[in-house]
Amino acid sequence: MKTLGKIHLLGGEELRHIPGPSPHYVSVPQTLEIGKKIGLKVPSRIKIIAVEAKNMYNLGEGLSKEMTKAIPAIVKEVKKILKSK
Known part of the structure; x- marks a missing residue:
């Protein structure tokens, strides 16, 4: 069962196994690797904060x-994640 507004922190291996739509x-x-190959400054590590939706x-x-009602709790959780890094 999905939890509306649940926070998911994705990084490393989780990002490598997300299937593409086409x-x-x-x-x-792949995007980061392309950036490196063309000489752009790219972060050495990346985390994506994803918020679970009721129906995507x-x-x-x-x-x-x-979701509107859940926004304050989501913002609070994201701020905690950002401060802890």
């Missing part, structure tokens, strides 16, 4: 009422 998809590690298959405008 053959044209470029993963985060139906797109619409704005946030659901449940």
Whole structure:
């Protein structure tokens, strides 16, 4: 069961195994490698903060009422993550 607003911190191996939506998809590690190869300054490590949605298959405008209500707790958790790094 999904938990609306649950925070997921992704890095390293988790980012290598995210399937792409098409053959044209470029993963985060691939993007960083391309940046290095063309001489751009890229971070030595990266973490992605992902927020779990109730339904990610139906797109619409704005946030659901449940997600809007969860925003303060999400912001608080993200701030804790950022301060701990």
